Amino acid sequence: GAGVSQSPSNKVTEKGKDVELRCDPISGHTALYWYRQSLGQGLEFLIYFQGNSAPDKSGLPSDRFSAERTGGSVSTLTIQRTQQEDSAVYLCASSLGGEWGETQYFGPGTRLLVL
Amino acid sequence: SQQGEEDPQALSIQEGENATMNCSYKTSINNLQWYRQNSGRGLVHLILIRSNEREKHSGRLRVTLDTSKKSSSLLITASRAADTASYFCATTGYALNFGKGTSLLVTP
Numbered sequence: 001g002a003g004v005s006q007s008p009s010n011k012v013t014e015k016g017k018d019v020e021l022r023c024d025p026i027s028g029h030t031a032l033y034w035y036r037q038s039l040g041q042g043l044e045f046l047i048y049f050q051g052n053s054a055p056d057k058s059g060l061p062s063d064r065f066s067a068e069r070t071g072g073s074v075s076t077l078t079i080q081r082t083q084q085e086d087s088a089v090y091l092c093a094s095s096l097g098g099e100w101g102e103t104q105y106f107g108p109g110t111r112l113l114v115l
Numbered sequence: 116s117q118q119g120e121e122d123p124q125a126l127s128i129q130e131g132e133n134a135t136m137n138c139s140y141k142t143s144i145n146n147l148q149w150y151r152q153n154s155g156r157g158l159v160h161l162i163l164i165r166s167n168e169r170e171k172h173s174g175r176l177r178v179t180l181d182t183s184k185k186s187s188s189l190l191i192t193a194s195r196a197a198d199t200a201s202y203f204c205a206t207t208g209y210a211l212n213f214g215k216g217t218s219l220l221v222t223p
């Protein structure tokens with residue numbers, strides 16, 4: 001596609017429920033990243049996929065968070081047993097080759113609100 | 116963990132004026148990038164400056180880098196209302212390490 005797309009745009013859920021957020025990267029980009037932006041907290045790295053390599057999960061805040069990338073393209077970020085502090089904008093980005101310092105292209109984000 | 120720290124946190128100027136935002140970081144870098152974010156959603160890449168560069172221009176944007184002081188600045192010249200956004204610096208590994216950003220308001 002022309003750019004990174006994410007769905008849904010907005011998600012409201014109740015505390016304790018599971019949510020899935022989807023990211024479609026730019027076609028041909030081998031690297032995919034998830035970030036979280038909480039109010040007043042800036043942008044926080046969550047997870048990084050590069051090709052068929054094992055993902056870098058070092059930014060995931062807890063074991064309630066997980067992500068998959070199927071077929072080297074679409075990625076799903078899953079948050080289990082959501083908590084109110086999970087409320088944030090979740091941003092996905094992709095880059096061409098996953099090289100160090102490469103420009104990343106961001107999607108519009110999913111705004112998650114946990115009640 | 117956050118690497119870049121932008122300063123000021125908020126900046127309000129009138130159209131036509133220049134806007135300068137600063138970024139300080141903590142560790143050695145290969146390059147540093149600046150991004151813009153409108154309305155709290157997706158980020159747009161503005162410019163990348165490599166560690167062996169001191170200054171870079173792109174249109175109305177001018178970025179400087181001082182690796183000895185671990186700082187960078189973004190200058191927007193002849194600002195427009197459309198420049199109203201949050202601006203972030205990011206130091207780069209495989210993932211980006213962002214600061215909390217500078218919120219710029221440009222009033223007509």
